[in-house]
Amino acid sequence: MQVLVIGAGIVGLAVARSLAGRGHDVVVAEAEAAIGSGVSSRNSEVIHAGMYYPAGSLRARHCVAGRRRLYAFCESHGVPHARCGKLIVATSEAETAKIAAIHLRGQENGVEHLRLIDAAEARRLEPNLACTAALLSPETGIVDSHALMLALQGDLEDRGGVVAFRTPVERLIRHDGAWLVRFAGDAEGEMAFDGVVNAASLAAQSLAARTEDYPPERVPRLVLAKGNYFGCAGKPAFRHLIYPAPVEGGLGTHLTLDLAGRMRFGPDVEWTDRIDYRVDPARSAVFYDSIRRYWPGLPDGALVPDYAGIRPKLSGPGEPVIDFVVDGPAEHGLPGLVQLFGIESPGLTASLSLAEDVADRLAA
Structure with missing residues (x-):
């Protein structure tokens, strides 16, 4: 054919x-x-890893199965990657309930090795982290796309x-x-x-x-969601990816690492009607506030505009995913x-x- x-x-x-x-x-x-x-x-x-998505959905099924295939493919084809792990962190009792629900959903989806940990253990893993509890996902990683x-x-x-x-x-x-x-x-x-x-x-x-x-x-319907990312000057302060409890429209302003260990933060969700990849430096103010909830030590002036992406979403703000x-x-x-x-x-x-x-x- x-x-x-x-x-x-x-x-x-x-x-x-x-x-x-x-x-x-x-x-x-x-x-x-x-x-x-x-x-x-x-x-x-x-x-x-696959813990965010409703059980039985295409996202859940293909994320979990795809992740297993992807690690094997990267290993067999020499694609640079790292299974660095991720912490989904709570900074309040309400958010602790959110990450507990994510843990249960991950178990329903067959995500391996998920574990709820207390604030003391989270800080042992990441001394610069501030949280009340965290969900550890060892299967999360990064790849050279x-x-x-x-x-x-x-x-x-x-x-x-x-x-x-x-x-x-x-x-x-x-x-x-x-x-x-x-x-x-x-x-x-x-x-x-x-x-x-x-x-x-x-x-x-x-x-x-x-x-x-x-x-x-x-x-x-096509709904355009722009995500802005900021880089961070200075030495890496974390070894794991750090995600806050999810917010409306996405997973919150999270900390990711590239394979060189550089820290990047994003995305913030900006609903738009056009494709525009410019990052407005003024948006950093929102980033500082969000990031300092789990990293109070983020220095002033450390964030620099990095890049933006546009997601082809099918639902808009306030609508079910x-x-x-x-x-x-x-x-x-x-x-x-x-x-x-x-x-x-x-x-x-x-x-x-x-x-x-x-x-x-x-x-x-």
Whole structure:
């Protein structure tokens, strides 16, 4: 079967790799000039353990299974990563109840080695930390996301697949039992494929609306959530990732580390109607207040603007979180088509498991 995957981010590359591994002829169409230039290159590079998501949801299932696959893939392919662990911290009794609920949810989801600890043990692990209690997640880690994407691309190409850059897709048309794909850019023209996977992330809804016979009512609303990140000057003060108890719209202003040990803080949730990656230095005031709840010793002037990312959410402020949407032939009735919507966090962690799910649905 000849399959087109649209989008060369982490999820698109993982899906293409899986399909090529099953013997399909795979082409990845990427509108930009490089892999992973959008959502995949603008995230905290965290390998999530899987304790936040409702039991039975696609997020929960693919995060836990994907994390196990991802660690194995990184080890076998030499992708830099570290299983550094994470502390989810409470700074009040109300937040202690929140992290206890996260612990129970993690157990329901099959997350290994989660443990509630008291403030004294948390401070033994991280002397600079202020909290009333914490949830220790040893399975959480970090990864070099670009090296991961290069490894996925390498596997894809070793299996006969190709990535076509500067090749935006204008329209998908049903024709003689196949999908006639109209391209713009460097490969302007038309080509027929037996199967198509829409992994276009921020552009997924727009492309779905240009897919012939795809029911418009199945295209979910796209809600843009901008996350700003700040770096931190000076020597690292922590060895674990530090997350506060969750807040409305996300997981709070958390501390992550890169593989060199540098500290980064974010994201704050900024609901927006446009794609703008500039970080406003004035937002640091909100960051200082949030961070000092669990790190009172954060020095004045230590935060510097770093980067911003845009998440393709399916629900807005104050609304219930909507799960990943994987819409295949069994759901919408069109053969050879899988649409992916709202693949945000934990999309990186879930990618290898999600890829197998997509390949299964395409074959059904």
